[in-house]
Amino acid sequence: MTEPTTRHLAPMPDDWQRALAVVAHPDDLEYGCSAAVAAWTDAGREVVYVLATRGEAGIDTLEPATCGPLREREQRASAAVVGVSQVDFLDHRDGVVEYGPALRRDIAAAVRRYRPELVITLNHRDTWGGTYWNTPDHVAVGRATLDAAGDAGNRWIFPELTERGLQPWDGVRWVAVAGSSSPTHAVDATDGMERAVRSLLEHRSYIEALTDEDPETYARGFLTRTAEETGQRFEGRPAVAFELFPR
Template sequence: MNGRLTPLPEDWRRALAIVAHPDDLEYGAAAAVAHWTASGKEVSYLLVTRGEAGIATMEPGEAARVREAEQRASAAVVGVGSVEFLDHRDGVIEEGVALRRELAAAIRRHRPELVVTLNHHDTWDGVNWNTPDHRAVGRATLDAAADAGNRWIFTDLADRGLRPWDGVRRVAVAGSPQPTHAVEVGEQDVERAVASLAEHRAYIEALSGREPAEYARDVVTGVLDSVAPRADGRRAVAFEVHPRG
């Protein structure tokens, strides 16, 4: 990454974060969420799956229950009380009109000015292949931000009382290999983000075999430190921002 990242504007009040799995937001973006909620902004989470295919040593039904509980606890650490799940199957999310409709419905219901999602590109940093779930949800979220405001798309939503919402001003993509903006975070934001990731105890222990708090600190500080050279030397969360309107 080269060049200074532009500060992400904070002229908004409500945000909706849409991702595929429990823990997707905790690998860096939660530090920005902690910063936002501490400043009085309202942030809600929408998870497309319950992450039931994410723990190889745990049967999917049990994993779904455990990971949902971990996500709710994780969100609470950074000041998020609204956590919803769409119950798509983990690992086989289908990008398309049906998913766009569900996400547009959620955007109309929450009426955010900022929508946050995760890397929709083919790779992480141009090297490691991204998962199909991340790609599908990220791309559908970008589409749904526009769909939510179009009265002639998904007209059945209005019949359900979900009026068009054209108030999304930006979609911010976390973990993108093409970041444009950054949110600088303070020490308390970092500590809350570390604690938030550490709440995914069962997932982290199965994934790494490490103690969750230690693992979380290494991961979160590593992500935030990697952005610092492009944020005036301060720890920050990087986003690829797509303005609307």
């Protein structure tokens, strides 16, 4: 069953200073969030990226031992384009990330470390728009992030984090899910679009393995098309959509 779509998207809250983006793989954020991230960092807000894996299983022609370091370098360069300097990797195994206490604990630790008001993740549901099957890694990391936003504030769930000096943080006010088929809010992508394209292009090795199309044509076409489609529900302005869960 296709999930209902909200027709009008409200502006994302802007009364916050720190955000933490948690996704499964290098390039997950660049396929939809980076124009919003560029707008946020331009406004002086702090954004940190946390990736569950290094994407080492993402390129069929490269063995994981070679692919992982390559994709890590591309992710760090990609983040820098949109003003993000802190990129952490949790070193879960690409392709077989498991939802459970270990993943929740690792993400809760990151929330406690960086103390965000806004947490961002990717579509945690089984499908993309009720049509395309989502990957297990996206589902596991998205769901664990939603849960870890609460775990981080409870000193009794993972007491070992307190022993490591990571004090509880109950200051997460929202979790925003990108790529949702039920978006509620959006961020104007106008000013961040060019950097979003350049940010995605930093994943050149992945893109060249994915498509025979010219990388820039591919990146610009995908991001522009998505932003314009979202803009039809955001007063005609190209936009990045999120499903916002208040806490």
